[in-house]
Amino acid sequence: MILLKKRSLHLIIGLTLVLIIAGAVVVSYLWLPFAPDDTSGGRLAPPGGDHLLGTDKLGRDLFTQLLIGGRIALGTGLGAVAVGGVLGVTFGLLAGFATRWLDDAAAVTLDILIAFPTLLLAMLIVAGTGASLGTAILAIGLAMAAVVARLTRVLVKQVLSRDYITAARIAGVSWPRIVLSHVLPNIAPVVLVNLALQAGLAVLAEASLSYLGLGTPPPNASWGRMLYEAQATVLTSPVAALAPGIALVALVVGVNLTADGLRDLTDPTRRRTR
Amino acid sequence: MTLLAVEGLTLRNTAGTTLVDDVSFTVSPGDRTGLIGESGSGKSLTALAVMGLLPPAITATGTVLLDGADMIRAPRGRGDVATVVFQEPLTALDPLMTVGRQIGGPLRRWQGLRGDAAKAAVREALSEVRLTDTDRIARSYPHQLSGGQRQRVAIAMALVCHPRLLIADEPTTALDVTVQAEILELLDRLVTERGTALLFITHDLPVAARVIHGTHVMRHGRIVESGPVAGLLSDPEHEYTRTLVEAARRFDAALENTRRE
Numbered sequence: 278m279i280l281l282k283k284r285s286l287h288l289i290i291g292l293t294l295v296l297i298i299a300g301a302v303v304v305s306y307l308w309l310p311f312a313p314d315d316t317s318g319g320r321l322a323p324p325g326g327d328h329l330l331g332t333d334k335l336g337r338d339l340f341t342q343l344l345i346g347g348r349i350a351l352g353t354g355l356g357a358v359a360v361g362g363v364l365g366v367t368f369g370l371l372a373g374f375a376t377r378w379l380d381d382a383a384a385v386t387l388d389i390l391i392a393f394p395t396l397l398l399a400m401l402i403v404a405g406t407g408a409s410l411g412t413a414i415l416a417i418g419l420a421m422a423a424v425v426a427r428l429t430r431v432l433v434k435q436v437l438s439r440d441y442i443t444a445a446r447i448a449g450v451s452w453p454r455i456v457l458s459h460v461l462p463n464i465a466p467v468v469l470v471n472l473a474l475q476a477g478l479a480v481l482a483e484a485s486l487s488y489l490g491l492g493t494p495p496p497n498a499s500w501g502r503m504l505y506e507a508q509a510t511v512l513t514s515p516v517a518a519l520a521p522g523i524a525l526v527a528l529v530v531g532v533n534l535t536a537d538g539l540r541d542l543t544d545p546t547r548r549r550t551r
Numbered sequence: 552m553t554l555l556a557v558e559g560l561t562l563r564n565t566a567g568t569t570l571v572d573d574v575s576f577t578v579s580p581g582d583r584t585g586l587i588g589e590s591g592s593g594k595s596l597t598a599l600a601v602m603g604l605l606p607p608a609i610t611a612t613g614t615v616l617l618d619g620a621d622m623i624r625a626p627r628g629r630g631d632v633a634t635v636v637f638q639e640p641l642t643a644l645d646p647l648m649t650v651g652r653q654i655g656g657p658l659r660r661w662q663g664l665r666g667d668a669a670k671a672a673v674r675e676a677l678s679e680v681r682l683t684d685t686d687r688i689a690r691s692y693p694h695q696l697s698g699g700q701r702q703r704v705a706i707a708m709a710l711v712c713h714p715r716l717l718i719a720d721e722p723t724t725a726l727d728v729t730v731q732a733e734i735l736e737l738l739d740r741l742v743t744e745r746g747t748a749l750l751f752i753t754h755d756l757p758v759a760a761r762v763i764h765g766t767h768v769m770r771h772g773r774i775v776e777s778g779p780v781a782g783l784l785s786d787p788e789h790e791y792t793r794t795l796v797e798a799a800r801r802f803d804a805a806l807e808n809t810r811r812e
Contacts, residue, residue: 376606376608439642440639440642440643441642441644441645441653443604444634444635444709446604446628447628447633447634448628448630448634448656448657448660448661449627449629449630449661450628450656458648459645459648462645462647463646463647
């Protein structure tokens with residue numbers, strides 16, 4: 278049965294994880310168990326009763342915090358992919374068409390940008406503009422753009438060397454049309470799968486930045502900051518650390534498995550005849 | 552009037568190495584000309600120069616007049632006059648586009664055909680290259696066809712708008728021997744029927760001898776010998792041509808021996 282093929286299984290498990298989290302985030306906009314700043318539950322209440330996962334050290338409901346953290350995690354993933362995807366593919370495409378010294382310059386520039394640590398970039402941006410979700414997304418997106426651009430550049434060069442591009446040029450097809458009808462479709466499967474993988478990395482990067490205090494500022498709960506705040510009380514109330522940790526792992530694994538499954542779906546040699 | 556006139560064509564790369572050196576030849580309408588030479592002899596680069604498709608890293612001097620248009624100083628797509636059949640049919644076709652759409656591309660571009668008229672023309676082009684079940688093939692992606700079928704599709708695509716010159720760049724090298732013979736026969740028949748001029752590029756003298764009349768032998772970027780194929784085979788003048796003929800002979804002799812055993 279097709280559904281039981283290994284790769285399809287990846288896609289199904291991955292999509293299930295992502296959709297559960299995305300569903301919970303959508304629900305969070307309509308309904309929350311408690312107001313985010315409601316501290317009526319008392320500090321460090323254990324799981325159960327009114328508070329499904331208990332409360333944190335300020336008495337806020339953990340499940341509510343977790344849902345709000347989910348908004349930020351998904352938002353970062355999508356936002357960073359949007360920034361990184363648009364910038365990366367655009368520059369990669371231009372670099373793919375560059376020749377001679379311009380080509381060498383593009384390759385070296387991208388390598389330098391990729392070697393530049395995301396954290397350092399984030400700190401620089403935060404130093405300039407102050408910590409916020411926007412700066413975190415911008416920093417992660419810019420770092421991602423370099424990786425995507427390098428990949429796109431190589432893929433574009435590969436496609437451009439194919440004879441069907443030469444055939445299209447002989448046929449007098451203009452460059453913009455060649456890019457739209459031949460280059461982009463042929464690089465799209467690999468780029469999209471890579472973007473999905475990058476989305477998972479972006480979620481992790483945002484958690485790291487928030488853990489370090491460079492991401493979402495309080496009182497907004499990011500999973501990374503929840504982990505940081507739970508650090509001091511991890512022995513007395515482990516749920517406060519476990520819950521965001523598990524949520525983070527579930528989302529990243531889900532995104533990665535989805536990317537894995539997508540890779541096979543987009544492989545043209547395995548696509549069935551229409 | 553000549554269809555293609557190449558005069559003193561010299562190509563150099565950025566390092567200053569001369570890749571093609573002072574090459575001159577002409578192709579008249581209906582001619583069948585060969586460019587024969589080993590890998591790296593500059594024959595494929597010459598073909599690219601003829602089509603005005605030289606990579607930017609290569610500088611060209613001399614003249615290439617294709618149907619009166621200067622392809623060195625003002626290169627542009629002349630797919631209505633000349634087209635190319637490539638060596639590797641798998642990379643000559645876009646893997647993500649159906650065969651029908653790819654053949655339809657030049658039709659739309661040069662003849663303004665769309666919709667049903669274009670579809671009918673695609674089907675006709677496919678049956679011209681002796682492909683049956685044209686509807687299914689038009690709907691197929693390249694990877695769903697065999698190597699021979701793909702090369703037929705590539706030929707259909709190259710000939711669909713009735714160019715006056717067809718450049719065949721090692722069109723049979725990537726195919727197995729039985730399919731090679733079929734493709735050569737097909738090319739031979741199609742260019743005869745339509746009076747298309749053929750510029751046949753190959754490293755294989757016996758293959759060339761089956762479809763062309765006159766030929767130029769290239770080595771290290773220069774034309775070392777020119778003349779009718781029959782003459783070259785029986786009485787090669789240049790040393791390099793002799794080694795080509797010798798190699799072909801030895802191969803034939805070896806074949807004879809194995810048959811006798």
